Amino acid sequence: MLIRRCAILVFEAREHLEFDLATLFSGEQALAADCRWVALAAHLDAEVPVSDAELALLRSVGESLWVEREPLDRAHGQDTVDAMLQAGLLLAFDGAGAGWRERDEAVRESHWRPLPALAHAFSRWSGQDVASDPRLSQFKTIRDMVQAFGPPPPETVERALAAARVALPPPEAGPLDGPLMARYTGRNYDPAGVVPLAVASRLLQRTFGAQQVREIAEGTAALKKTSPSGGSLHPIEAYVLVQRVEGLAPGFYHYHPVTHALEPLQALAPPEARAHALAFVAGQEWFADAPLLVVMAPRWRRNFWKYRNHAKAHRAIMMDAGHLSQTFYLLAAEAGLPAFITAAVNEIDIAAALGLDPIRDGVIAVCGCGPASGEQVTVEYR
Ligand SMILES: Cc1cc2nc3c(=O)[nH]c(=O)nc-3n(C[C@H](O)[C@H](O)[C@H](O)COP(=O)(O)O)c2cc1C
Known part of the structure; x- marks a missing residue:
């Protein structure tokens, strides 16, 4: 043998x-x-x-x-x-x-680099519920944490004496100010709230869709999106969990960034869709009623094709996800909707539900949005 x-x-x-x-x-x-x-x-x-x-x-x-x-x-x-x-x-x-x-x-x-491959593989969760994590659930408020740990490192650092600072003029108003100032992480979604189809369409296309397809070598295309991407490879796929979007049946879909279409993967009854949403976000009840959730799932090999066994490749993909998330938040804010992102997700269960390969595909985070309930049951920074 x-x-x-x-x-x-x-x-x-x-x-x-x-x-x-x-x-x-x-x-x-x-x-x-x-x-x-x-x-x-x-x-x-x-x-x-x-x-x-x-x-x-x-x-x-x-x-x-x-x-x-x-x-x-x-x-x-x-x-x-x-x-x-x-x-x-x-x-x-x-x-x-x-x-x-x-x-x-x-x-x-x-072509994974060993340490990031292991960091990714061994930070994945299955069946985790943040509410039952004793490291977090023992604290009800930030005040409790300050009492237990002492204060966190201060919110700013000073690298020069006040007298040496070069004061800058106040920022001028600009066209991005509206969504930038309106953006916040929503934790109180209306359990009956519906995302209009036009809003879902704009959100998906302007965040995850290709604004252009460019042939960069014979038979090789690159997508131009509204967010930057390491190596211009855009390895992150968007998988959509629809709970309540006007005109769309609840279920799992894959978003096709070039044809701007949803590829149905599995239809779900509304209670099933909510149960999946809750499990995906590791029991964070405050996100489970968002009518539209998006799983960001990289195809590692798309990036590692160029950045083979590369020390920075995994970091770059995480940053790609951050850019997409902020774009998603801003577009949601533009439509008057709160949004969220969470990295506290059950990657192993999400991969199984969406039919993703546990090695070739990853799951980084889940974002979502929807109308606010108007109540403040869970804290938001607004
Ligand atoms: C990478 C990342 C992960 C996050 N994970 C969670 C999370 O697991 N649960 C949660 O309630 N909020 C999560 N948030 C949202 C932050 O808590 C939120 O951005 C922060 O409280 C500031 O609020 P704001 O977004 O309204 O300015 C996450 C944000 C980022 C960028």
């Missing part, structure tokens, strides 16, 4: 502190540190604790060449090799475990 190691593999040293009461009473140091290695591989959904023997085995197998299993069995023991094959950290050329090999190959073809 031929074997090699998966392509992106990093080991993290984890400390687990244990409290030993018996030692405490004997007057000795009562805390004991148990240090372990944890393997993080970009093609796996979960981390894998590894023993010293497994670590030694993994260190001796390269990621490029397929090698015979037999000498590894002799040097490290059959059980150790079996365990690593089963965990997916070692890959078999064929036979059982070929599934891992397929996923590992998708990682290789994507």
Whole structure:
């Protein structure tokens, strides 16, 4: 059997502190540190604790060449090799475990840089509910947080004495002022509110749509959008969850940026659509009634085609999403609607619901908008 190691593999040293009461009473140091290695591989959904023997085995197998299993069995023991094959950290050329090999190959073809690949893979959520996160739910207000943590770093920094500052003239009024000043993150949507079709159409086209298609090489096109994009590649796809948009059946859609059309993926009954909205935004009830939600889902390979194994590529895609989000907010504000963006999303569940590939596609954030209820149940900065 031929074997090699998966392509992106990093080991993290984890400390687990244990409290030993018996030692405490004997007057000795009562805390004991148990240090372990944890393997993080970009093609796996979960981390894998590894023993010293497994670590030694993994260190001796390269990621490029397929090698015979037999000498590894002799040097490290059959059980150790079996365990690593089963965990997916070692890959078999064929036979059982070929599934891992397929996923590992998708990682290789994507041209991910190892650390961002792992940062992305291991910051994804499934089934998370922010309300049940004790780190946040223990605080009801910002005042409670200040009391627990002390004040945050100040809201500004001063790098010169006041007398040395060069005062600037007041800003002149401009055509963007209207939406810029009206923009805010809405957290109180009208559960019966409807987004007019004309508003949804303008929002989607002016945020995610192509304003122009340019041939940049033979058979190769670039899209010109209202937001900038690293490498001009626009890797972020917009998937729409319609709850209440005039003339559109509730459900999941993919927005086609060139034809300016919605591609239906799945029709949903209104309660199902709301349940998905709530699950997508990890239980943030204050966003779940937005009638129109958009999932921003990059096709990594579109960017990494140019920025192969590049240290800045992942950051650039995150910034693409930020630009799109602000454009979305401004267009919503122009239409008199509050909007939101959240990065607290269940990426794994969203990918499953939308039929996205867990390795080739990503999920960065969800934004949405809709008419305000007029009540202030959840805080907004207006
Ligand atoms: C990247 C990003 C992630 C955010 N995630 C959340 C979130 O998970 N939940 C939420 O209620 N607001 C979220 N917000 C909205 C901010 O809380 C909001 O922008 C901030 O409170 C300032 O309010 P304003 O947008 O009305 O000026 C997010 C904003 C950004 C830019």
